[in-house]
Amino acid sequence: RKEVEQDPGPFNVPEGATVAFNCTYSNSASQSFFWYRQDCRKEPKLLMSVYSSGNEDGRFTAQLNRASQYISLLIRDSKLSDSATYLCVVGSMEYGNKLVFGAGTILRVKS
Amino acid sequence: DAGVIQSPRHEVTEMGQEVTLRCKPISGHNSLFWYRQTMMRGLELLIYFNNNVPIDDSGMPEDRFSAKMPNASFSTLKIQPSEPRDSAVYFCASSSRVWGGWVDTQYFGPGTRLTVL
Numbered sequence: 001r002k003e004v005e006q007d008p009g010p011f012n013v014p015e016g017a018t019v020a021f022n023c024t025y026s027n028s029a030s031q032s033f034f035w036y037r038q039d040c041r042k043e044p045k046l047l048m049s050v051y052s053s054g055n056e057d058g059r060f061t062a063q064l065n066r067a068s069q070y071i072s073l074l075i076r077d078s079k080l081s082d083s084a085t086y087l088c089v090v091g092s093m094e095y096g097n098k099l100v101f102g103a104g105t106i107l108r109v110k111s
Numbered sequence: 112d113a114g115v116i117q118s119p120r121h122e123v124t125e126m127g128q129e130v131t132l133r134c135k136p137i138s139g140h141n142s143l144f145w146y147r148q149t150m151m152r153g154l155e156l157l158i159y160f161n162n163n164v165p166i167d168d169s170g171m172p173e174d175r176f177s178a179k180m181p182n183a184s185f186s187t188l189k190i191q192p193s194e195p196r197d198s199a200v201y202f203c204a205s206s207s208r209v210w211g212g213w214v215d216t217q218y219f220g221p222g223t224r225l226t227v228l
Contacts, residue, residue: 032214043202043219044154087154091214096159096166097142097206099217103153 001026003100006088010106017078021105023088024070032091033064035073037084038104044087047073078109113137115220117203123226129191132223135184136205144217145178145188146202154202160186193227200224 006023013019025033033050048055050062050071061074071088088102116135124130136143144159158168163180171178175194180186190197204217 032216034216041200043222045219046216049216093214095214097161097214098144098156098159098167099214101154 002102003027004088004090004102006086006102006105008103008105010108012108012110013078015078015080015109015111017109018074018076019078019107020075021073021086021088021107022070023072023102023105024068025088025090025100026069027090027092027094027100028066028069029094030069030090030092032099033062033071034089034091034099035060035062035071036087036089036101038087039084044101047086075107078107080109080111083107083109115203115205115218117201117220117223119223120221121224121226123228124193125228126194127192128227129189130193130197130225130227132188132201132203132225134186134188134203134220136186136203137218138184140205140207140218141183142206142217143180143186144204144206145186146204146219147199148202148222149199157188190225193225195227198225198227 035047036044037047038044054063059076063072085104087104091099118133145157148154157170160180178188200222202222204219206217207215
């Protein structure tokens with residue numbers, strides 16, 4: 001079983017739609033959670049950290065469910081510029097300073 | 112503040128040649144990571160350093176790969192001899208130390224796109 005699993009997609013949605021991605025992780029001792037975004041031929045960039053209480057940044061909302069060991073990302077009012085690969089990322093003291101990256105979910109927003 | 116700096120941005124070389132990739136982490140960060148990304152295998156961690164010391168090199172594919180971090184502001188990843196299957200994008204990332212269980216986020220450089228002919 002992979003340490004971090006994501007649906008690879010692609011998710012094809014129209015502009016203005018709401019789309020949600022889920023991610024599951026296997027290490028129950030994980031303490032740090034992030035969503036990264038990677039554009040084609042670019043480096044991964046931090047989109048947002050995920051806190052136990054959930055957090056929101058504009059059109060983006062992240063949730064953490066420790067009991068079920070999954071993380072979600074909700075994007076409202078999708079824009080063409082949201083088209084990218086979204087990487088679920090998990091960290092744990094057991095890994096030292098390492099982060100474990102999921103394979104990513106591809107989002108394509110179309111006009 | 113300057114982000115993670117990598118050079119060169121693109122490298123085209125012939126099989127058998129030595130390749131050296133360079134990375135300057137964000138000032139004040141004490142962890143440095145080397146990744147490789149391909150369409151087939153995704154993002155793979157090759158090696159990482161804490162305070163200039165290699166901690167985990169289990170991702171280094173074979174003896175042809177080596178990495179050094181002589182000081183807090185510079186690291187190299189060397190491939191010798193290079194092979195066509197080494198063609199990939201190589202990313203360097205840096206982060207702060209772990210505090211109280213929270214593993215800090217990593218900041219990536221723009222990557223080096225390596226093509227081995």
